[in-house]
Amino acid sequence: MLSKIERLLKFDNRRNYQLITPCCGKRNTDGKFVNYKGFPLIYGYCHSCGKATTPPALYKDEKGQEYQWNEITNSWDTDVVISPTPSLSENFSSTSNNPDQRFISESLIWKYYEVTPENNLLQYLRRTYPKEGVERVKEEYVLGSTKDGGTIFWLINEDLQVQKNKICYYQENGKRTNRFKAPYKNDDGYYSCLFGAHLLKPIRKGTDLVILVESEKTAVVGAILLPQFTWLSFGGLNGLTEPKVACLKGHKVLLIPDISEKATAISYDRISFLKAIGVNATIWDMTEGKGDDELKALKLYNMDLEDFFRVIR
Structure with a gap:
């Protein structure tokens, strides 16, 4: 038997002037949208249009397990529960987790944006996927080309x-070739962050699904095929370090490793770490419990999600 949990919604005294309001779809420069303290930034009251955006009702059973109705699956869910979390509204704008971080001028990235001919990856994407989707991801991820044909992932x-x-x-x-x-x-003060981190939407924290994959190319292809999700890449099996994933705190994340025993085992280990730092993380294990020998026999071994998509299309 489930009983409703009463939650007191209090306005945050500090206005967030950077967010895009969920009701009007405008930047909150006039401060008329006020957030509910301790909840994701999507929830609050707009003094401009008079609309309140409130968090879903929360219920618990006799054992104290919390539930929320999932409108997508039409069932009770424990994975999408939005509970008050003070840190969610405390740090809308964060700085680099490396205090000595140096930054590259934004003007430099556009210098490589219109280089012709485009790199092989972009040309392949244009031959394989819809033109509109490729144009969109090129702009969103600011994919660049070098004069010698390299793909620049900023x-x-x-x-x-x-x-x-x-x-x-x-x-x-x-x-991909072995050349990069x-x-x-790092020695010069330039440290990595997650590829695509700039696409995270703080106002949708805790509601939208962020998909985390290994390679940059997989993230780009995923964003072409399933644009309703935010696609990020951690760039290698050992790329899920705390400084890089700190931006995911409070987000709902699906981690999708490549299809191998090693990649899956490391990812399961990182799931516990992600949850410990406040990331609502789950994993899609595409091995389905199969060992590497069986995966090789099925020609699935070491496939990434783009390979998988191509097989099932």
């Missing part, structure tokens, strides 16, 4: 600061 944090970049080289079929460059070094 690592831009949630404050729109360019922390670093990675230059990868792809074959005409979209497969990292012009900006």
